[in-house]
Amino acid sequence: MGTGVMETHTHSAEQPKHLLDFQGWNRAHIESLFETAKMMQEVLSRPVKKVPALTGFTVATVFFEPSTRTRLSFELAARRMSADVLSFSGATSSMSKGESYKDTLLTLDAMGIDAYVIRVDAAGVPHQAARWLGKPIINAGDGWRAHPTQALLDAFSLLERLGSLEGRKIAIVGDILHSRVARSNAELLPMLGAEVWLCGPATLLPGELPRVRLTTDLREALHDADAVMALRLQKERMDRGLLPSEPEYIAGYQITHERLGWAKPEAPLLHPGPMNRDLELEGTLAESPRSLVERQVANGQAVRMAVLYHLLVGRKG
Amino acid sequence: MGTGVMETHTHSAEQPKHLLDFQGWNRAHIESLFETAKMMQEVLSRPVKKVPALTGFTVATVFFEPSTRTRLSFELAARRMSADVLSFSGATSSMSKGESYKDTLLTLDAMGIDAYVIRVDAAGVPHQAARWLGKPIINAGDGWRAHPTQALLDAFSLLERLGSLEGRKIAIVGDILHSRVARSNAELLPMLGAEVWLCGPATLLPGELPRVRLTTDLREALHDADAVMALRLQKERMDRGLLPSEPEYIAGYQITHERLGWAKPEAPLLHPGPMNRDLELEGTLAESPRSLVERQVANGQAVRMAVLYHLLVGRKG
Amino acid sequence: MGTGVMETHTHSAEQPKHLLDFQGWNRAHIESLFETAKMMQEVLSRPVKKVPALTGFTVATVFFEPSTRTRLSFELAARRMSADVLSFSGATSSMSKGESYKDTLLTLDAMGIDAYVIRVDAAGVPHQAARWLGKPIINAGDGWRAHPTQALLDAFSLLERLGSLEGRKIAIVGDILHSRVARSNAELLPMLGAEVWLCGPATLLPGELPRVRLTTDLREALHDADAVMALRLQKERMDRGLLPSEPEYIAGYQITHERLGWAKPEAPLLHPGPMNRDLELEGTLAESPRSLVERQVANGQAVRMAVLYHLLVGRKG
Structure with missing residues (x-):
């Protein structure tokens, strides 16, 4: 039941201690991580999808904001490396009695946690946690700010399909302004x-972002694109009049079979899930051969196993 | 810590892939399952109630409708065979944001699940899941339709007490119409x-069911019965005027010490739990030597271990 | 990964079967427990914080009243000794349908539980459970009555800092009347x-308690104290007018840097958590070197591992 992972992998000495966003991460770090993720894919293809790599480690998932899918993905990844998981949810805790983020995290830390996976609606809390606690922090989404493991699994899935991202045009479409996935x-x-091209209605685009192109013109964004990613639309915001109406959004920005024709032939389609079928995209597109939606979720296991492994064990290598 | 279970058990080649209801199951399948359940009982009688039979397998409990008892019973059964458990509850997920059953299940499946235990208030969802997913599905209750592991643990408990069910009269009493357990x-x-005799007030009996007798006459149902099962009454329905009032129900259908006298001497009493004491049955009956209520729960462990084992491993045997 | 714990520890034959409160426990029992807790501290200081001591045992945490911190602390303690954990929460169960405490516990017991950790707002339920079930019961807090593992971790933390408690003055300050921790x-x-000195506003002191001193005078309580414990104030009660107002409480009973000066130099400060910073105590005190707050949580792991081990395995030694 052993794995060769621990013995064969080496790292650049300066690998970042946390995954808060990609500050401090360079291309070599990412490529090293993806090498490990490929080994994890191999583990996941076995009948016995479990390795002892993290036996005796305790990983805490601390979700101040609920997200069942992301939490389950991390917890399963941790358990498949034989880590123990402590699952903390803000909604069911003394948080509701006014305990601060800091006190909550220090309390958990005193129980002997080896790494934290933090999800929170307030941007910046994972960065503060990295200062408060002496342990690796993985940002599982903080406000509109960042969701780095989602980007990693997106990039990993794109590389798997496209071979390389060098010079490739990737169009990301939807509510860019409020999207940590887009950022x-x-x-x-x-x-x-x-x-990278970011595309959406004018009211849903940020003023500016470094190193990327912004446009309200879907045809321009999709033209000759190597891949297209549709973002999830928050219906709650629509209902409060903060977004275009559903018919308006669909008319201008829904990804359809026809519009996908503007991109390169066979350009894959991504979506971070959960989908609003027939809103962000034509419902049947999710099942088309071009859809990477399920592949993204599957790769999320391999990538999250790799992240946990690198931050907990890899640094010693 | 090993068990001889894996080595010694053999199966008929045509064993069904799922446990949705008993379509496709025959008496030989059931008897083979009960043989395994007896071995599991032996495991459960040890100080170390754990075997490595399902190491590296991941079982997902997917409860779109809450049921703590049933969920815990399955999860404990899975863990006692060293499986990993992914516990998904509809109430805390993006289901509330409108994600469909199918998308939820496909997302979980992409994480690498080996078997599903599904509970849902909409009849038929487990059958659809069997088509959507290439993995064994265990129906843990779908609407009024079916709850096959409950019936299996009832039958197993009856066999344990009565030796054989051949020619035995079993009376099931209560709200038959809305009961997946009765079905x-x-x-x-x-x-x-x-x-099998099914007995209840006329408004709570279905029009017809194959292979069983229906009656509103409790004395007729219990007369010379070899075993009596009282069903749980949904007080919520009573409050909405859909059932007889509590006094009316008690007068006509409560199982009492006296009425149990109409059945054979020592005929055991079953109840799927949780009980409304002094409603479906006279409260003290639950503690009488004739009660199988706790034995049913205990056998639920052995039977669910056997079901998981047969569907995940047994088919290869 | 083994530990010498099992082999080297001996017990007095009459060790209590349950930890409901300290009835039946004597000083020798406590000291024996603390010896085990010290060994558990050593386990917790290892990179692999896991021992096989309770492999194959199932510990149920049964929280009829929610308390995330206490529940997680017990569950992590159990898992670090390789026990399986069944986590039952009253809020999500058929309890809401009127099932009695007894029926719920008997149902769980039929699944094959080896020990129970029970939290409940009704005083006395853990004692009843000890009569209903033939298994070790650990009281994790019942109403205002008792919370013995909290007292054990407090005492363990005090001994660690002070060496001995013989003749030491310990001041406990706050809402004594409603505090199971104080009791x-x-x-x-x-x-x-x-x-032991118990100190609070007159409306928040019980009439009398054996073996301890009661006072409304904070200066008298803290004078020359060897340690000070501030209790959590229930803001909910304040809002309903059952407690002094926040300004009144702070004026009379908040533990401040200045007031801590009334105690012995370096007298440590304890708090069971979660804290209302700047209410029970001046916020910055929690981070001062005198604070044992995080040490209490850490020791909670070692002490709870020791309790589970003694009640499940130790009695055979």
Whole structure:
């Protein structure tokens, strides 16, 4: 049941201690991580999808904001490396009695946690946690700011399909302004050589972002694109009048079979899930051969196993 | 810590892939399953109640409708065979944001699940899941339709007490119309040779069911019965005027010490739990030597271990 | 990965079967438990914080009243000794449908549980559970009555800092009347030789408690104290007018740097958490070198591992 992972992998000495965003990460770090993720894919293809790599380590998932899918993905990744998991959810805790983020994290830390996976609606809390606690922190989404493991699994899935991202045009479409997924991809994909276009209605675009192109013109964004990513639309915001109406959004920005024709032939389609079928994209596109939606989720396991492994064990290598 | 289970058990080649209801299951399949359950009982009688049979397998419990008891029973059964458990609850997920059953299940599946235990208030979802996913599905209750592991643990408990079900009269009393437990027992027990009587107020009886007798007359149902099962009454329905009032129900259908006298001497009493004491049955009956209530729960462990084992590993045998 | 714990530890034959409160526990029992807790501290200082001591045992945490911190602390302690954990929460169960405490516990017991950790807002339920079930019961807090593992970790932390409690003055300050933490400490600390002072506003003091001193005078309580414990104030009660207002409480009973000067130099400060910073104590005190707050949480792991080990395995030694 052993794995050769621990013995054969080497790292550049300066690998970052945390994964908060991609500050401090360089292309070599990412490529090293993806090498490990490929080994994890091999583990996941076995009948016995479990390795002892993190036996005796305790990983805490601390979700001040609920997200079942992301939490389960991290917890399964940790358990498949034989780590123990402590699952903390803000909603069911003394947080509701006014305990601060800091006190909560220090309390958990005193129980002997080896790494933290933090999700929170307030941007910056994972960065503060990195200062408060002497342990690796993985940002699982903080406000609109960052969601780096989602970007990693997106990039990994794109590399798997496209071979390389060098000079590739990637179009990301939807509510860019409120999207941590868009921001993290806008940070990561250019590091790997891609040209990133962010596209959405004017009210849903940020003023400016470094290293990426912004446009309200879907045809311009999709033209000759090597891959297209549709973002999830928050219906709650629509209902409060903060977004275009559904018919308006669909008319201008829904990814359809026809519009996908503007991109390169066989350009894959990504979506971070969960999808609003027939809103962000034509429902049947999710099942088409061009869809990477399920592949993204599967690769999320391999990538999150690799991240946990690198931050907990890899640094010693 | 090993068990001889894996080595010694053999199966008929055509064993069903899923446990949705008892379509496709025959008496030989059931008897083979119960043989395994007896071995699991032996495991559960040890100080170390754990075997490595499912190491590296991941079992997902997907409860779109909450049921703590059933969920815990399955999860403990899975862990006692060293499986990893992914516990998904509809209430805390993006289901509330409108994600469909199918998308939720496909997302979980992409994480690498080996078997699904599904509970849902919409009848038929487990059957659809069997088509959507290439993995064994265990129906843990779908609407009023079926709850096959409950029927299996009932039958197993009856066999343990009565030796055989051949020609035995089993009376099931209560809200038959809305009961998946009654429906699954009405399917399973006749396969094992039993004569099943379903009894309740006229408004709570279905029009017809194959292979079983229906009656509103409690005395007729209990007369000379070899075993009596009281069903749980949904007080919520009573409050909405859909059921007889509590006094009316008690007057006509509560199982009392006296009425139990109409059945055979020592005929055991079953209840799927949780009980409304002094409603479906006279409260003290639950503690009488004739009660199988706790034995049913205990056998639920052995039977669910056997089901998971047969569907995940047994088919290769 | 083994530990010498099992082999080297011996017990007095009459060790209590349960930890409901400290009835039946004597000083020798406590000291034996603390010896084990010291070994567990050593385990917790290793990179691989896991021992096989409770492999194959199933510990149920049954929280009829929610308490994330305490539940996680017990569950992590159990898992670090390789036990399986069944986590039951009253809020998500058929309890809401009126099932009694007894029926719920008997149902869980039928699944094959080896020990219970019970939290409940109704005082006395853990004692009843000890009669209903043939298994070790650990009281994780019942109403205002008792919270013995909190007192044990407090005492353990005090011993670690002070060396001995013989003749030491310990001041406990706050809402004594409604505090199970105060009651359990008032029971345990005198057994270890300490002189306990309980201090709070007159409306928040009980009429009398054996073996301890009661006072409304904070200066008298803190004068020359060897350690000071501030209790958590329930803001909910304040809002309902049952407590002094926040300004009144702060004026009379908040532990400040200045007031801590009334105690012995370097007298440590304890708090069971979660803190209301700047209410029970001046916020910055929690980070001062005198604060044992995080040390209490860390020791909670070692002490709870020791309790589980003694009740499950130790009695055979």
